[in-house]
Amino acid sequence: MVVRSTAAPPTPWSRNLAEPKIHESTFVHPVANIIGDVRIGANVIVAPGTSIRADEGTPFYIGENTNIQDGVVIHGLEQGRVIGDDQNQYSVWIGENASITHMALIHGPAYVGDDSFIGFRSTVFNARVGAGCIVMMHALIQDVEIPPGKYVPSGAIITSQQQADRLPDVQAQDQQFAHHVVGINQALRAGYRCAADSKCIAPIRDEIAKSYTSSNSITVLELERSSEVSSNSLGAETREQVRYLLEQGYKIGTEHVDQRRFRTGSWTSCQPIETKSMGEAIAALESCLRDHSGEYVRLFGIDSGRRRVLETIIQRPDGVIGTSGSFKAPASNGSRSYSSNGNSNGNGHVSGSGSLSAETVDQIRQLLAGGYKIGTEHVDERRFRTGSWQSCEPINSSSPNEVIAALEDCITNHQGEYVRLIGIDAKAKRRVLESIIQRPNGQVTSSGTKKSFTSSASSSTATATSTSLSSETVDQIRQLLAGGYKVSAEHVDQRRFRTGSWASCGQIDTTSEREAIAALEGYLAEYAGEYVRLIGIDTKAKRRVLETIIQRP
Numbered sequence: 001m002v003v004r005s006t007a008a009p010p011t012p013w014s015r016n017l018a019e020p021k022i023h024e025s026t027f028v029h030p031v032a033n034i035i036g037d038v039r040i041g042a043n044v045i046v047a048p049g050t051s052i053r054a055d056e057g058t059p060f061y062i063g064e065n066t067n068i069q070d071g072v073v074i075h076g077l078e079q080g081r082v083i084g085d086d087q088n089q090y091s092v093w094i095g096e097n098a099s100i101t102h103m104a105l106i107h108g109p110a111y112v113g114d115d116s117f118i119g120f121r122s123t124v125f126n127a128r129v130g131a132g133c134i135v136m137m138h139a140l141i142q143d144v145e146i147p148p149g150k151y152v153p154s155g156a157i158i159t160s161q162q163q164a165d166r167l168p169d170v171q172a173q174d175q176q177f178a179h180h181v182v183g184i185n186q187a188l189r190a191g192y193r194c195a196a197d198s199k200c201i202a203p204i205r206d207e208i209a210k211s212y213t214s215s216n217s218i219t220v221l222e223l224e225r226s227s228e229v230s231s232n233s234l235g236a237e238t239r240e241q242v243r244y245l246l247e248q249g250y251k252i253g254t255e256h257v258d259q260r261r262f263r264t265g266s267w268t269s270c271q272p273i274e275t276k277s278m279g280e281a282i283a284a285l286e287s288c289l290r291d292h293s294g295e296y297v298r299l300f301g302i303d304s305g306r307r308r309v310l311e312t313i314i315q316r317p318d319g320v321i322g323t324s325g326s327f328k329a330p331a332s333n334g335s336r337s338y339s340s341n342g343n344s345n346g347n348g349h350v351s352g353s354g355s356l357s358a359e360t361v362d363q364i365r366q367l368l369a370g371g372y373k374i375g376t377e378h379v380d381e382r383r384f385r386t387g388s389w390q391s392c393e394p395i396n397s398s399s400p401n402e403v404i405a406a407l408e409d410c411i412t413n414h415q416g417e418y419v420r421l422i423g424i425d426a427k428a429k430r431r432v433l434e435s436i437i438q439r440p441n442g443q444v445t446s447s448g449t450k451k452s453f454t455s456s457a458s459s460s461t462a463t464a465t466s467t468s469l470s471s472e473t474v475d476q477i478r479q480l481l482a483g484g485y486k487v488s489a490e491h492v493d494q495r496r497f498r499t500g501s502w503a504s505c506g507q508i509d510t511t512s513e514r515e516a517i518a519a520l521e522g523y524l525a526e527y528a529g530e531y532v533r534l535i536g537i538d539t540k541a542k543r544r545v546l547e548t549i550i551q552r553p
């Protein structure tokens with residue numbers, strides 16, 4: 001990757017010709033300029049058209065996971081310094097997980113704290129903006145110190161300390177929006193780095209070229225999965241989970257187990273992860289995945305009371321690296337699956353070849369009832385890494401029985417391969433569902449979106465409806481309540497989802513698992529057609545230990 005960075009020019013006040021120090025994981029766009037003593041941490045993105053000039057004022061510091069967006073200018077005066085979080089003097093200090101958005105100006109002496117958001121065309125000059133502040137668009141912050149966690153509305157001019165002290169506090173939805181922006185830009189950073197790497201981008205270009213002559217198209221999900229499986233790298237949601245745990249002060253733990261011992265729950269710890277650095281924690285996790293390829297690997301957080309939070313399986317023996325932000329518990333031994341011959345194994349998967357789970361059958365019925373067409377694709381393990389799926393025989397029927405028979409034929413004909421179910425909106429010519437229903441180890445899997453919850457007290461199966469919780473969500477609720485945490489939920493429609501403007505569904509003031517599940521299912525029904533997410537809350541520390549989406553539109 002070509003990075004346009006140069007040494008500081010010799011001047012009467014400085015002739016040291018200092019050069020930028022940029023972490024190898026950071027992406028700097030070729031049409032951005034970085035000059036002088038600029039120290040940039042891990043996983044930063046510097047977007048096109050940005051100018052970062054440590055030539056007059058110097059040095060500059062930009063922390064991990066921060067995004068510097070298009071057209072941003074960062075400069076500083078010769079005179080004046082701020083004290084950074086490392087207690088050293090800087091002309092400009094920008095902390096971790098910050099967003100400096102389009103066309104903003106940060107002019108030193110200036111300090112911007114961790115987790116802060118500086119909106120479009122806003123200016124920070126000779127000022128300190130505390131951690132967790134939200135500065136909206138076209139604002140001016142000058143000659144003041146903004147306390148942590150304050151909200152500056154669009155167009156505000158804050159030039160006296162009295163104004164700064166009277167600013168309102170940031171609300172939860174504002175914080176969520178700021179975190180969402182950081183996540184979006186982390187995905188952009190990964191995408192730009194891939195585009196600059198011939199090994200990463202070549203398979204994607206090949207697949208796109210194929211799509212011009214084939215009805216198949218490659219999706220973002222497939223590209224992510226291709227990259228993750230081939231490189232033992234973590235998915236975006238797992239990275240976000242690690243970041244969240246570290247931000248909340250949790251330690252990171254990992255464990256592994258082979259397929260035989262997985263049945264008895266005999267997990268073994270990987271090397272301890274003692275770091276608080278996002279980059280080092282990710283590196284340690286990827287090392288654990290490499291060292292225990294072909295095994296289950298799980299990630300969890302550890303609080304100060306040595307309790308576990310957010311336990312998630314991030315690798316399975318088939319080599320798939322998990323990307324879900326939710327707990328991944330093994331299916332209950334009491335769960336059942338739909339089978340044309342009635343046989344199922346003890347793990348909730350159909351043992352006979354060519355049989356579909358109850359969840360997949362339910363998906364098919366819902367798709368057909370919605371007027372969608374059904375398709376199927378298959379791919380072997382080698383081509384799975386490049387997302388080169390092939391269509392099975394076309395299914396032109398609207399009869400559930402005929403569609404199920406066609407799917408079972410596809411599974412039978414492609415044993416030892418991945419098979420996925422496709423839902424197609426024929427009018428809009430787009431896919432509404434892609435769900436893997438068979439993996440090379442022979443397991444016919446249940447859907448990631450429509451699952452069944454089986455009570456441990458009953459052998460009957462309650463098939464999921466549109467308001468039923470998945471077994472993973474039920475397990476999450478159980479673990480949260482057992483850990484002494486409160487359970488809550490939030491909802492947002494599709495338009496506001498883009499800005500992260502979530503609203504509370506209401507309080508769930510119970511420690512009963514049954515009552516919490518009933519309340520959540522009530523919210524799913526009440527907010528059908530919207531996103532709904534489950535929240536786990538540590539009431540003592542007044543912080544969230546879990547956020548996971550349990551319903552999508």
